[in-house]
Amino acid sequence: MKTLMTSIVLCFFLIGNAQDQKTVAFGVEDSIFSKVLNEYRKVWIYNPEKASGIFQSKKVYPVLYLLDGPTHFHSVVGMIKQLSTANGNTVLPEMIIVGIHNTNRFRDLTPTQMVERSGYTTDDMRKNTGGGDLFLDFIEKELKPYIESNYRTAPYSMLVGHSLGGMMAIYTMFQRPQMFQSYIAIDSSIWWNNQEILKEIQNRPNLNYLKGTSLYLGYANTLVEGYDISTVNEDTSEETLHIRSILSLDTFLKNNAVEGFKYKSQFYENDTHGSVPLITEYDGLRFLFKFHRIDIDEKDFENLEVDMVSQIEAHYQNVSTHMGYQVKADENLINRLGYGMLNGNLYERAEQFFTYNTKIHPDSFNVYDSLGDYYVATNNKEKAAESYQKALELQEYPLTREKLEQLKQQ
Structure with a gap:
């Protein structure tokens, strides 16, 4: 696959005198040409092997693929660095993080062509929707193989998305469940196209194909005055369609539990659609990897019988x-x-x-x-x-x- 490596270091700048400023590396920017989409796609990549300073022999890393990459990249990298290595933490595994840039967000992050105008979208937005499956082809057939051939990757990957990206995470899990091992869907726009994807999911006879996958579903407080989380389904207005759609999916997943499918949802009463990603990512990662932290009893150090x-x-x-x-x-x-x-x-x-x-x-x-x-x-x-x-x-x-x-x- 032909690639164009731009290798532009992403960085923050230390506060201080101009003469003393130093670059703090946070990852690299890469560009890959997609034959599927017929365009170059930019990605930001954080590689823990480079960040650790000393090479750890043959260590491999899970990969987190992040939709709307530039928006969430720095917070997710910082969170995983903190919980995987800082202060001796083993809460999370060290991970490679791939933040995917958008070229046409409404095209890539919508699985179907919008046929009816919604209050959440404009006519211009509707014109070029429904390219979600091609976008997934790009990730599955081009981006993932590229990352796996150039980095020390483990056979474990996850997809994280917010809003339309959250809908694409859910769509991917149901349409291509083996593409990733785990998913974090944040305030998902599952209302899309008059709940088209939601209804298709709810009409499936069983969820047995989800065995071996995990989902954390977080959603914000987008309620309107006069309703709470227990009464909002009584409303039929478009204003509450977003949260009602998420609640409907949540109920369906809980009522159709499958052994081997790990699922949790969380309502964030004090967060909006814009503020909810950070806390959902944190809680989602803690839920998905709750088995990872090692607890060592210091009292055992001196007891050689242990x-x-x-x-x-x-x-x-x-x-x-x-x-x-x-x-x-x-x-x-x-x-x-x-x-x-x-x-x-x-x-x-x-x-x-x-x-x-x-x-x-x-x-x-x-x-x-x-x-x-x-x-x-x-x-x-x-x-x-x-x-x-x-x-x-x-x-x-x-x-x-x-x-x-x-x-x-x-």
């Missing part, structure tokens, strides 16, 4: 079951635990963690460098030199080389 390595292995086996592929214990997490034990003079426990890391990440220079640090701390210079040498055989790294040379001079 097999903490086995506990960690069991946790990541559970994570693997939910994600649908083998997820190894995080290299950085195990390293942090090892150094924590080393700093606390709990040498036997430290050795367990450092050695475990070399077992599950044998291609990483970093784990052998860390094991070398352990041997230095325990005055085993021969083992330390062996570990540093092994690290350098995997990857030349200046600090590791310096440590080895210092050992030789002692």
Whole structure:
């Protein structure tokens, strides 16, 4: 596939004197030519491998595809960075984030041609609607293969969309349920075309095809005066069509529960259509990955009768079951635990963690460098030199080389 890499760094600027300003990288901008749509499509991409600073050997990452990319990209990247790595967090997995730019939003994010004018749309908007399936073809047949061939992707991806994008997330889940493993639909415009998509969903005999997928549905307070969430369905005006359509979908999904389909909805009483994306994304990610955080009891560190390595292995086996592929214990997490034990003079426990890391990440220079640090701390210079040498055989790294040379001079 022919691509045009623009590699423009997206950035924020630090506040300060002009001479001291530095660029803070948040991702890259790329452009891919779509034969399906016959146009270039711009995407913003956040790659946690580049952000981490030190390469983690053969680590793969789930991919989050974000509709209306520029609107939500920075908040979603910040949220996932915070909950996956900052302060030792393991609430979420690290993820590649692909923010898809719009060229013709009403064309791409509407699955059917609008035939009747709605108060939510103008005549100009109606003219070029109904290109949703071609847009999904672009994502499925061109964008996803491009991302998977250029980044270390795991066999797990999710789709997040707001408003019309939320409707497209729901449409995708029902029309192409295996295209993504999970979905977050935010204040979805499921009212579209006199509830055409909603009615088609409600007429299906069963939802068995949704097994193995997950959906978080969040919706804002778009009620009108005189109605609340329990009485709004009594209204028939176009003003409440948006929220009534979402409530109708929610009721249908709850009344037709299928084993293996994970679903949750949430009404955000204090949020509008414009403010609801951030909190829905946060809650949705927490719901979809509630199995991911590892809880370690600090009291077990000093009790060597507790097999903490086995506990960690069991946790990541559970994570693997939910994600649908083998997820190894995080290299950085195990390293942090090892150094924590080393700093606390709990040498036997430290050795367990450092050695475990070399077992599950044998291609990483970093784990052998860390094991070398352990041997230095325990005055085993021969083992330390062996570990540093092994690290350098995997990857030349200046600090590791310096440590080895210092050992030789002692």
